[in-house]
Amino acid sequence: MNNQYELSTKCLIIGGGPAGSTLARKLSKNSIENILVEKNLNYDKPCGGGVKSIVFEEFDLPKEFENKKINICKLHSPKYSVKVDISNTPISIVLRQEFDKKNRELAKEAGTILIEGRYKKAEKTGNYYLVKIETKNKTLIIKTEYLIGADGVKSSVRKDLFNSTVNAILTNYCNIPNKDIDFCEFYFGKNYAPNEYAWVFPHGNKLSIGAGLKEGTNAKKLFPIFKKKIIKNDETKVNGFFIPIWEKDDIFFKNNVFLLGDAAGQVLPFTYEGIYYAIKSADILANAIIKEDPYFYEKEWNKKFRKRFDFFKTMQKIFLSFDFMTNKLIKFFQNKKLQRRGLAYWEGTAKPLTSGQAALKLFKYLFKN
Known part of the structure; x- marks a missing residue:
């Protein structure tokens, strides 16, 4: 040029x-x-x-941008299921x-x-x-x-x-027409999406079904089975996209x-x-x-989010690597008091734990349960 x-x-x-x-x-x-x-x-x-509903107030976004507000999430592992109230920090579907x-x-x-x-x-x-x-x-x-x-x-x-x-992970998804729900569902375990999760979200007047395809697993073969579990006899085309x-x-x-x-x-x-x-x-x-001040960008981002991202990366490795731990996670959320404590980390109202602190708390929990 x-x-x-x-x-x-x-x-x-x-x-x-x-x-x-x-x-x-x-x-x-x-x-x-x-x-x-x-x-x-x-x-x-x-x-x-899905986006935290607080974003509309924080960034002065018109509420009509919101297609649906979600106050309930359903979590499933191979052994357990639990309904989680997220009304303190609801999710908006856009x-x-x-x-x-x-x-x-x-x-x-x-x-x-x-x-x-x-x-x-x-x-x-x-x-x-x-x-x-x-x-x-x-x-x-x-x-x-x-x-x-x-x-x-x-x-x-x-x-x-x-x-x-x-670095990114491939997902499979499809948006099935003429289906509507008012909650989100997450499925964990090797029969759904090994080391990741499968999801069911409302998407306008459609149902968004998808799953993370961990490289080196049989996740791609599992997705048609998962789709059939959610919606029988559906021929909606399955597509793929990458998540960072x-x-x-x-x-x-x-x-x-x-x-x-x-x-x-x-x-x-x-x-x-x-x-x-x-x-x-x-x-x-x-x-x-x-x-x-270009350096402010990285410095401030790390100050606000680095520990939270570190914490959730550690939790993903601990709880999604084996079905035994995935079951423990969902069982943990069946306890309302522990559920509230766990949600505080997601909401950002609780200080994220270091890897060592998380491992110690996990050991104590496993020992008691």
Whole structure:
């Protein structure tokens, strides 16, 4: 690329999902010019669509973005089942095509320039980047001081500028029409999704059924059996998509290029919550850009979430590796007092335990039970 360009901005954000649009909106509200590039403005991302309901109040999002509110989760292991009341921190189901479009509209209303186009490559020239964006009608060169890759688990920005990819797990899923429920279900155990979980979520007037496919297991063969268990005689097509796996010390930024949301693997281990943490992470990055302090992003993210992510990664290894431990987990949740204590870690109201503390508490629990 030469030094000619069509557009210039302070921040160029690649990816118009919850992370990118939240970042764009906050930057615009703080009078920081930005351009948001989304490859497909009608894209309907494969996603269960569950997000903590508190996100609407925290980020001033209209309640009509919510398709359904969930107050009950049902958990199943090979031996036990339990109904869990999550009304203290309910989950909202959002339909991603609609949710993402409305969030981009909010960013645009705040002053963001929205472009439908695809990231091709970027070159650093002095203190800024020249970024090639391919639209339907032409190719644009955009000059930017900050470049943000919020472009998902298969991030082109990450691959191009960091020569890196996000560690991810493949899932199978299908959305079955004309089925509606008002709760979420999670199935754990080697007969459903070894080392992971299978799920049943409401999805508009459809039923979202899916399962994580742990590499090296027979999970792919198990999914048709699981689907038949939930819905008999259904021929809905099964699709696949990748969910990021969070890794310690993953990449945050380098040379004014930032990774955000799925592109940074910012998905909570065990539960695989992505939307909430993408939005929260975008808020932290926005503050870093407002402060003109790139290091604030990683520092503040680690301060708020590192211990929680570490804790849930440890819990996933402990409880999902063997059915014996999975049964112990669900039995634990059958005790209302222990259930409340366990939910506090998920809600973020309890201080996460270290690996050593978690192992000690687990040993005491197993010894008593």
